[in-house]
Amino acid sequence: xxxxxxxxxxxxxxxxxxxxxxxxxxxxxxxxxxxxxxxxxxxxxxxxxxxxxxxxxxxxxxxxxxxxxxxxxxxxxxxxxxxxxxxxxxxxxxxxxxxxxxxxxxxxxxxxxxxxxxxxxxxxxxxxxxxxxxxxxxxxxxxxxxxxxxxxxxxxxxx
Numbered sequence: 238x239x240x241x242x243x244x245x246x247x248x249x250x251x252x253x254x255x256x257x258x259x260x261x262x263x264x265x266x267x268x269x270x271x272x273x274x275x276x277x278x279x280x281x282x283x284x285x286x287x288x289x290x291x292x293x294x295x296x297x298x299x300x301x302x303x304x305x306x307x308x309x310x311x312x313x314x315x316x317x318x319x320x321x322x323x324x325x326x327x328x329x330x331x332x333x334x335x336x337x338x339x340x341x342x343x344x345x346x347x348x349x350x351x352x353x354x355x356x357x358x359x360x361x362x363x364x365x366x367x368x369x370x371x372x373x374x375x376x377x378x379x380x381x382x383x384x385x386x387x388x389x390x391x392x393x394x395x396x
Contacts, residue, residue, distance in 0.1 A: 249323025251393035252355070252365040259352045261320040266347040266376075267312050269304050274342055277308040304340040313373040313382055316348040321369055325388040329366065332385040338375075345376040353385070364391050 278288045286293035287303050294302045322328060340346070354368035367390050373382040 248319060249321070249325065250390070251324060252367065252390045253393050255352050255355050255367045255390070257352050257355060261317075261350050263316045263320055263348040263350065266345045267316060268345040269308070269312070269340065269342060271302070271342045274302065274304050274308060278305050281305070281307065283307070299339055299341075302342055304342060304344070306336050309336070309340045309346070309373070309382055310334060310384065312346055313348055313371060313384070314386075316346065316373070317350055317369075317371055321350055322388050325390050326364060327389045328386060329389055330387040332387075334382070334384040336382055338379050338381040340375065340381055346373050346381075347375075348373045358389070364389055366390075
């Protein structure tokens with residue numbers, strides 16, 4: 238690829254490349270498997286039977302196993318990395334995380350994000366803070382999660 242960065246292979250954005258109001262559709266999506274849900278539940282010590290026990294889950298209002306909300310959140314953040322935070326110095330803050338609809342095994346998650354604010358770092362001129370709002374939807378285009386985050390991003394001019 239040489240010294241020039243090929244946009245087809247770009248990974249993340251510098252501070253100057255974020256524009257308030259810009260919207261990014263993140264691709265590809267991610268289909269959640271039963272194994273992933275079970276493993277995540279066990280690794281994080283969330284042993285609630287609604288996430289692990291199909292028989293128990295069949296007696297609930299949902300009638301089947303629910304995917305753990307923190308897995309949905311983690312995958313949603315992951316879906317955005319290529320477009321949003323791959324060049325980030327740090328994820329500074331997560332705000333207003335809202336689980337808006339249930340997620341089930343076999344659902345496919347997709348995400349899109351909007352730049353809602355950005356500001357120059359007050360202490361270091363080679364970076365800035367970008368405020369992003371992300372929405373996650375399932376294969377039926379139902380919004381199932383939303384959240385905001387602030388990331389510390391280097392300036393391209395400081396590269």
